[in-house]
Amino acid sequence: MRVIAWVVEGTWPACVDAVRAHAPDGAEIVLLHVSGPDVPGLAHGAFAGLLGRGRSEPDPGPRLRDLGGRSAAELLRAAADRLGRPCVREERGGRVEREVVAAAEDAGLLVLARDGDRARLGPHSLGPAARFVVDHAPCPVLLVWPEAAPDLTTIPPPPPSPPRH
Numbered sequence: 001m002r003v004i005a006w007v008v009e010g011t012w013p014a015c016v017d018a019v020r021a022h023a024p025d026g027a028e029i030v031l032l033h034v035s036g037p038d039v040p041g042l043a044h045g046a047f048a049g050l051l052g053r054g055r056s057e058p059d060p061g062p063r064l065r066d067l068g069g070r071s072a073a074e075l076l077r078a079a080a081d082r083l084g085r086p087c088v089r090e091e092r093g094g095r096v097e098r099e100v101v102a103a104a105e106d107a108g109l110l111v112l113a114r115d116g117d118r119a120r121l122g123p124h125s126l127g128p129a130a131r132f133v134v135d136h137a138p139c140p141v142l143l144v145w146p147e148a149a150p151d152l153t154t155i156p157p158p159p160p161s162p163p164r165h
Contacts, residue, residue, distance in 0.1 A: 001027045001108035011113035011146040018144045029087040033072045034099040097132035107139045113146045120154030
């Protein structure tokens with residue numbers, strides 16, 4: 001069985017702990033980090049536009065891409081250390097949600113953490129990328145809270161009942 005843990009800044013410890021608790025012995029564990037193109041692309045665009053006119057400084061896009069790669073490698077190393085068992089570290093780049101779904105193509109389990117509103121239960125506890133992954137994953141998904149789950153009293157109220165005729 002191949003188990004993938006989507007490693008994201010801020011929520012990765014919960015994913016790694018869930019893998020430790022739920023992945024069967026002998027499973028191939030993949031720690032996955034995906035870097036989106038947003039920050040380096042925005043920096044390059046700003047530089048190439050108004051900020052780049054008449055300046056001799058280098059384009060900041062490639063430097064930010066390098067820094068992001070180093071940060072991803074450090075995050076994967078920390079996750080592997082916490083996991084404490086053999087694993088594969090995989091770095092991908094591109095549209096984050098689509099890369100996670102593609103990586104899960106042959107997986108037996110995908111582990112990810114809630115990344116939205118963590119103060120209350122409900123659909124808003126998933127951000128757009130996590131919602132896409134949950135909706136499109138081609139394998140079973142284990143969705144974990146990055147910290148203790150909110151109290152049941154935080155469940156949104158039910159919708160109003162339709163009027164009776």
